[in-house]
Amino acid sequence: MAGLGREVGREIAREFVGLPSPLIGRAGAGGHPCQGLYHRPASGPAPRTAFIAAHYNVDFSEHYLASYLAERGYGFLGWNTRFRGNEPYFLLDHALAEIGVGVRWLRERAGVERVILLGNSGGGSLMAAYQSQAVEPNVVPVAGMRPVEAIENLPAGDLFVALAAHSGRPEVLTAWMDPSVTDETDALSADPALDPFDPENGPPYGAAFQERYRAAQRARNERITDRVLAELDALKGTRARDRLFNVHRTWADLRMIDPAIEPSERVPNRCYLGDPRAANYGVFGIGSVCTLRTWLSMWSLRTSQCVAAPHLARITVPSLVVHATADECVYDSDARAVFGALAARDKRLEFIKDEHYLRASRPRAADLIDAWVRER
Template sequence: MAANPGLNVDWHPAELPAGTGVHLQTVVTVDGNAAKGTLYTPAGGAPQDTTAVVLMHPRVDFSRHYLIPALVGAGHAVYVQQARDAGNDLRLVHEQALLDLGAGLEWLHGIGFRRTVGLGNSGGAGLLTYYVQQSLRAPEQRIARTPAGRPSQLDRAVLPALDALAYLAPHPGQGALLAACIDPSVTDEDDPFSVDPALDPFAPENGYRPAPESSSYAPAFVARYRAAQRQRVARIDETARAHVAEALAARRAVKAGGTAADRRRAGSARLITVWRTDADLRAMDQDLDKSDRGYGSVYGRPEITNVGIVGFGRLTTPDAWLSTWSALSSHATIAKAGPEMVLPTLVITYTADNCVFPGDVDGIVGALGTSGVRVEGLAADHYGRPVAGGARDAAAAVLDPWLREL
């Protein structure tokens, strides 16, 4: 298989085991979305006798995930649910993604699969943990509104329960991830180059050293930096909520008669640009949360990528910011949803991961409500590429026996 820089791999269909069934499915969610899914089945495997491994990521299309051929080859079915806004951070609302997954699982159960096991890879970890939390609650006890105040419709949805959940290179949720890598030295949200020198992670006086040398940030600076990151998130939250309130006021005005200006405001959506979101100190200082990783982030060298156009949550609607990217407002973090995640659990970590760090994994394991979490480490980067070379699908050899023991 030829690897690419993302979580997927463009394997050729011929690389699937002989006789693999591939079925494309579209189901309609409770809110009217056409949710697309892909089911891979092993040759001769009847649904009632086969475990279906369920993959979903809120931002990435996992339909060609790098573990699919190996899992199918081991005799497991793999179902991949695509989120309605995969590849589009602009409108990513996690509550809607749960509706997509629920509809896909309802179809999967309907065709005979009796056992479904989630595989939460990277950002899929927070999504699936949130799903488990909501699926195990009675409908009337589910989260009724998105963080922006819109009806979630989770109380109306069928959310079939998973039987177990495996985590693969899991991070603690999109909002928690962004809170760790957002640059708190931004002083003006409208100026991508505004900098508070006292918080600048790329200032030599604060401990920065040019690559490939590792930076060295003092504990006091790290503490100030982390606190300032949360403060910046809180400020963006305030902006997002102000935009939501403005739109709500316009819609109410339209219902009362309103003006042409009210109608324009009611039909428009403010966008939030979040500058500089690739500045996790651990990417530059390899002694912080020490692991086998190399220098840099998943995007490259932060001194360059931090000011680029690519990054987590760079452009969003207020709804998407509050539901997905705010560590303070989002419900889709393992810290918040994890205590109700009581299913049998396996955690597979990659020891050279430069997106998920040992402290993140400890926090994830500590937040889960299940007992006896099994943790396995593999020497690979965030995308499963082995440090010493070789096959990218080593995690399948860990997953297979665990699935059979359930």
């Protein structure tokens, strides 16, 4: 069904799109596994160029740029795989198959000739993985899972945009996790020598502490992977194939607390959930609940295929990287790493002074992206 809404000066049509997945059936209550909203101008010819945006977990159906880009004559499919709001069970190969469902709908049903993959925030590495798999199949199943045939022939995108994009799921979690945790079953356990909220350690944080802290973060990620692999092995021959577990305290990147580390225009001592200390000891966080296989698929430094760099190295279509210079948790080094890893000869890095969600500059961001697309 379609509905009409008015944004800044142009009427926008929004169409709900619900489609089957090549992997699982429709829900008993009736919902399709793959769902989204297609935004387009309400009058005039149907768009020949359209964006598609998807995320590992966040609902992108009403993405903040959808109406702005539709006003400028584009189609925009805010797309969700079945893992929307369902991060504990995420599997990369399954998600890529379901993103492919949305890309095919744009080409075959919406009449779009050119598809632009928009990788926003965490979706940056996800959409990079999609294009990478489409042009050079490389994604393999996580331990004990069957290959997904539907990802062997994905329709590729024609352009790629990374907007306020992180450098990959395992890298982000590791950079944010609190390495002072001494007992993964105790959310309050802490080694004082690594506690980022102990005034004895900072801020400001000395170079030696930063080095020990980063090494301890990587070590924590590796310890969890060791345990996950051991538990999967122990489950063989039992009635269970997987289990859930918690990852505590994942809002402790030193850059969130100390603005002297990689200075930018961000508000100091702030993360996406506000005060890092309060967020770190709260119950909302990335990777906070996982299955064993989801850890291996999305969060493990050793096994995850959600690392952006190898996928970006397979992207040769024209590419645009847009960095928000006041982003609380994506830093200049992240944007430059994404830009540097892209194999595209035609690539550009642009900066917008705003926070992660571009609340003050969405029209400007839409104008920037529109101008870049029209040049091509």
